[in-house]
Amino acid sequence: MSVHRFTSAFATDLEDYLGFKEQMGFYGRSRIVYLQRFDAYCTSHRLRVFNRATVEGWVFSELGRSATSRSWMSYIRDFGRWMRTHRHPYAYVLSDQWKAGFTRTRPYLLTSEEIEKFFTAAARVKAASPWAWQAVAFFSLMHCCGLRTGEARLLLASEVDLDQRCLDIIDSKARRSRRLPITDEVATVLAVCDQASRSRFGPREPFFISSTGAPVCPASVGVIFNRIWDQAGLRRPTGGRQPQPYAFRHHFAYANLERWMKDGADITAMLPYLARYMGHATFDSTYYYIHTSPDFMDSYADVVAESHALLPEVGFK
Known part of the structure; x- marks a missing residue:
């Protein structure tokens, strides 16, 4: 029985491929969703050969619903490589000609004055949630340690070692982990935040916590950032790049x-x-x-x- 409910002639191959990827540490849901779409396409068209017509036929159909991005093509391309190595030496690998050009957007460049005013406002932000005492610590980790928003948001209390002055970032992007040394100043900011959270919630798993005791949600980070930015009296550009936590x-x-x-x-x-x-x-x-x-x-x-x-x-x- 298919664990992911694949029904096409490639069901067994798809299951084995996903099992292989999981052994390599890749558990992403997006890969499964797109391969399920490919499987459904093959089932409805009664396709049994993993050739160019099959793969590119699905790609053409998928472009109609995913025209703004082509990152999903990497899944069917990787599956083709796996098929060629493990199952069928003549399996089709999606050509690189399908790759779309990629242009990085320029970030909003913070000035020293904006940073100073932001953290001054963060220290006295008006919030009825734990953000009232943890906003400074949260954004300090992004500013002083270069953490990604998700890394700070999902940081556990057990991963913060204030005595040894280090953080453990576990299973971050692409499931990579790293240990980061922190300065005494950052450790002091984190200690103040930790003490305030402990006094209100007791022992907790997330370092940064919501009012319900869960990790802070992605949307709340942007909300509190914008609130602090506005309370600091900082201007917002009328067009172009906008300030954001990242x-x-x-x-x-x-x-x-x-x-x-x-x-x-x-x-x-x-x-x-x-x-x-x-x-x-x-x-x-x-x-x-x-x-x-x-x-x-x-x-x-x-x-x-x-x-x-x-x-x-x-x-x-």
């Missing part, structure tokens, strides 16, 4: 790059440390931040070209 992670990256540049450090030697700290799978993601600061880009336009000079694998202990 801007703190961007600022962490390019502020470190600019500091190293000012200190005369070897940027290509420091990039692996930044990539490891921020949880990037490859240096390509880290190179992106070189482009976020126009001043830095003018001085270090050749950093990407020197990528082969990077240090070997590094980590934090």
